[in-house]
Amino acid sequence: MEKDVYEVEAQVQAKHWWFAGRRRLFANELARGNVSGSCSILDVGVGSGSNLRMLADLGYTNIIGLEPNAAVVEICAKHGFSNVRQGDICGMPFPSDSFDAVLATDVLEHVTDDSAALREISRVLRPGGAALITVPAFESLWGLQDEVAMHYRRYRLHTLRGRVLNAGFQIVSSYYFNYLLFFPIWLARQLIRICRLRLQSENELNTPTINSLLSLIFRFDVATARHLHPPFGVSALILANKPKT
Numbered sequence: 001m002e003k004d005v006y007e008v009e010a011q012v013q014a015k016h017w018w019f020a021g022r023r024r025l026f027a028n029e030l031a032r033g034n035v036s037g038s039c040s041i042l043d044v045g046v047g048s049g050s051n052l053r054m055l056a057d058l059g060y061t062n063i064i065g066l067e068p069n070a071a072v073v074e075i076c077a078k079h080g081f082s083n084v085r086q087g088d089i090c091g092m093p094f095p096s097d098s099f100d101a102v103l104a105t106d107v108l109e110h111v112t113d114d115s116a117a118l119r120e121i122s123r124v125l126r127p128g129g130a131a132l133i134t135v136p137a138f139e140s141l142w143g144l145q146d147e148v149a150m151h152y153r154r155y156r157l158h159t160l161r162g163r164v165l166n167a168g169f170q171i172v173s174s175y176y177f178n179y180l181l182f183f184p185i186w187l188a189r190q191l192i193r194i195c196r197l198r199l200q201s202e203n204e205l206n207t208p209t210i211n212s213l214l215s216l217i218f219r220f221d222v223a224t225a226r227h228l229h230p231p232f233g234v235s236a237l238i239l240a241n242k243p244k245t
Contacts, residue, residue, distance in 0.1 A: 176233025
């Protein structure tokens with residue numbers, strides 16, 4: 001992802017409906033995974049620091065971020081996140097069994113060998129530790145955000161489940177989310193392509209009124225997705241555990 005895109009996200013993440021809703025969703029999943037406040041947590045691919053903000057707000061204090069892009073590490077430091085190290089998800093600079101939980105949210109799609117990345121996540125997790133993984137879903141939704149973010153792929157849930165299981169995890173829950181906005185987002189991305197709109201990020205397509213409306217929709221979405229298990233969604237989520245030995 002280009003530095004300008006990170007700058008846009010860093011500016012909007014605190015109140016933007018997408019980032020705020022995801023933080024709410026992740027907080028609920030961490031609670032379901034019994035990740036307590038004393039746990040050591042690794043956030044892989046910190047991006048603009050949304051997860052770091054969420055974890056700090058929830059009272060977690062033992063947090064480390066890992067980010068491959070040195071420029072992004074600088075941006076995080078500028079926004080108050082000094083606990084971010086530079087490194088590669090496929091060769092993380094941590095000993096085995098180092099963390100109680102690992103967050104890899106919207107990361108695997110950036111990696112050429114996502115299976116190797118999942119095995120590395122398993123390596124740094126302690127036995128019994130939790131992994132929270134999200135990815136963009138459905139190739140039919142490929143659009144501007146995938147291109148500026150330099151994605152390699154979007155996923156189907158069954159494909160992601162297979163790779164997580166092959167990496168040695170036990171799956172606790174898995175489902176699509178952001179299902180209510182699936183078709184509006186699909187249509188918007190077609191229009192952006194047809195009209196050839198020049199944007200740094202889709203996050204620029206927002207106003208206070210739109211943001212308030214989408215916040216309400218997304219709040220309901222993330223509260224119901226894990227119960228309804230919709231057959232489609234803009235994103236897919238897996239909560240998994242590393243088996244105890």
